[in-house]
């Protein structure tokens with residue numbers, strides 16, 4: 001009885017060791033796959049939402065501008081994608097909006113310009129980066145939106161949301177359909193990543209930190225890589 005029990009414990013320990021080593025091997029091979037695919041021959045438009053006189057939402061406590069947080073995350077994402085061999089086009093690379101000098105009717109011209117950039121780039125995918133906001137301050141977490149008529153958009157949204165759910169706080173709510181201009185600019189798989197709520201104090205604290213911004217960029221990046229690896 002005693003012996004058997006000892007044997008059972010030994011077996012359990014041995015199984016744990018095998019399990020642990022197979023997890024370690026899996027991790028290494030995932031990393032190797034990324035390195036092998038050094039030149040991912042796909043093009044991505046990264047759209048940092050808002051800019052210029054349009055700050056987007058405003059941080060609840062710090063009054064940070066959403067447009068600045070969007071740009072910070074977009075640039076971190078751009079860096080990761082370029083390192084992996086993707087072709088990347090940014091709709092904006094500084095704090096300015098895309099409406100030109102006049103501010104009359106600026107929103108319409110800003111959006112049109114983003115659409116023009118996307119259509120000129122003819123990308124495989126479009127990722128619009130935004131931070132969310134809500135009148136009540138309790139809502140938290142990241143969520144990806146897609147157009148209801150786009151199955152590729154839905155697949156990309158799912159792939160990014162998977163990463164959000166496992167790596168970001170309070171982000172397991174699933175993807176959502178959104179009726180947004182940026183999702184209808186081109187036939188490319190298009191998503192809007194709302195990366196957290198600037199109207200929530202805890203989310204805001206995370207969203208303004210470069211470390212968390214990098215984590216968001218990593219999630220979107222891995223979501224994109226997994227999306228292309230599904231094909």
Ligand SMILES: [Zn+2]
Pocket residue numbers: 049050056057066130131
């Ligand atoms: Zn926004």
